[in-house]
Amino acid sequence: MGHVLDRIMQHADEIRTEGVEGDKLMRLTDTTAKHLRESGIIRTFQPKEYGGFEGHPREAAETVMALGALDGATGWVAGIVGVHPWELAFFDPKAQEEIWGADNDMWMASPYAPMGVAVPVEGGYILNGRWAFSSGTDHCGWIMIGAAVGDKDGNRTDKVLHVVLPRSDYEIDQDSWNVIGLRGTGSKDLIIKDAFIPEHRTLDAEIVLSGNGWRHAGRDETLYKFPFSYIFPLGITSALIGMTEGALACYIAAQKERVQVTGVPIKEDPYILFAISEAASEISASRLALLETVDRFWDKTDRGEEISFEERAIGRRTQISAAWRAVRAMDEVFARAGGAAVHLKTPMQRFWRDAHVGLTHAIHVPGMIYHSAALTQLGGEPQGAYRAMI
Template sequence: MSVATLSTLSTRDLSAAAGELAALSAEHAAAADATGRLSPDVVTALRASGFARHFVSARFGGAEGTVADFVRGVLRVSASCAATGWCVALLAASSRYAAHLPEQGHEKLWGSGADALIATGLVPAGTAEPAENGYRLSGRWQYISGVDFADWVLLCANVSEEDAGPRFFALPRGTFGVVQSWDCVGMRATGSHTVVVDDVFVPAHLSFARAEMETGVNSWSPLPAHNIPFQAIGATTFAAPAVGAAQGALAASLRVLKGKRLTEAVQIELVRATARIDSARHLVEQNAAVIDDRTFTPTFLARNQRNASFAGEQAAEAVTALVRVAGTAGLSGSGELQRVWRDVTTATSHVALRYDITRAAANYSTALIEQAI
């Protein structure tokens, strides 16, 4: 498929755009894994697909899309190339985070178009020193997916002022450096490298308090997609690509098994893997419905965390089982299945899907007990 056939589409056509991007990224997936970067054609198609503008305000040409459409699109792309699916998920999420910037910041990021690609560092690192009309930012941020082709980075840093909470800072390309540090066995083409900032001035309109993103209370935009508690959506952003990739692993394993005589044990394990994948997909789709319906009760917020962690767990177990049933043929170094196995194993190791780090187990068990009769 030629990248020229892929034009920017509205949210009504995000499923079609996801299908086109999936087809193109599938052609380049093996090479992307080998080289550790997405091909230029895939990056161009990624920008044109509409994922980056999905949560951007319509007044800047954005789609103001739903989380359900976002999840379906991410699942579709990730089934063909896990690294591309991971990048579109995080780039779309980054545009939603950046909507917490003041109005002048919106103009700066999207005034000339809604397809700006933003890579985010969620974990506070480095230090921001208050300065006149802004801050001076320095530090290093690891694992910034998509930074090789991002137009902007959105970095979280601690502020040196006493009692000041961490803040996010938006920096355009050219004001930060990139250290090529990503060397993981899976998700190799996500380009999750290290960003380095050395005493860069960031104006106040390109910064916002991390607390706003966490609570989902946006001081500058009333749009529903810009007012979502992080607890409701954060982990789902990382679970959806893993679940989509597991769907791709199922398709790859079936191609390996086609024409072979299967034992009953293999059939049972295969069917269990399909159930795990279906369950995982249902859970991330259930999370999307909770968010779009805005049922942000303590129980539903905690359940969304649990759902994302469990969906990642089920996806990883399913893919491991699929590798097992495919046998030696599934572990061919040039084969698709072993690549997806590495990708899903890597994706589901993310801290956002850890029960202990996110307190997914503690939060949901507490919510259940508190509402018990």
């Protein structure tokens, strides 16, 4: 896996520069996508039989953090698109062959939210709907999305599928992404009209969410036994922490020779020096907390032990708090960066915008997760929505 990061860092300056253009285009540039593809980062969690690395989630997280510190949108797309090969490993082998057989660098976009309805027909389903927030979708040849199963009248039922479709079966609404941050992710809407999905391109979402994907697929590698509820948010939060590291690096570089309007150099202002150290410590703590949980979950999974609901809930709490802590720390230095930081020509403002938008993702909402983690530790049993994504 180390060679993936090495390949990325060979193009670090170009990825930074392309990030400015991606922010204008509202998608990753073709050059950045090419560098990501050639680095192999999207094959991190891909099965070895299709050219994947079956890599350690810690290494994946560290690589996405490094990318996020170069350009937030690039890190975000790598983190999200990079988790889809992990789930495709649980699909029918026929679906895996359709997607990876001719090109093991084929990318898949999402989202998993069941925004459309799949009505059963002979041999599969007919799918209709509109899905928002399909990050990196312009550079993907397939999608892996959530769909509610419909009854014969097309009304939603409680059953949810994850399904894969080729680019010919859906439309990307190119005008649907015009936002203040993470613009370069190109997280556009997908429109699907009467697409037929054969049975082998579907997977019961509960199989994956319950942690039984590896049993369903007959896999015994540690990677595929890893909890979905931690591996799915990992890339997103890693990218976010990378953005705050990128913002901090920009801030420090800009402050080295800065003299304030009071005439006091930053290097001689004890209050600023304190704020820098505190922010840097908080961002570092966020990084380490996220990675410590990954290592502990991996080691336990590798020993063949199951990670309990309580451990998963605390792990999610740790992941969410890491994201919020890092962004709050970034805000402390941004507020002390001076007027120059607000100019669009400086990279710091883009990290700041990207990180704040990244914090709005559903996996960073603390309410129910914090509730469930605390309740479980107190001997309670969270129910219904309070068990979701844990």
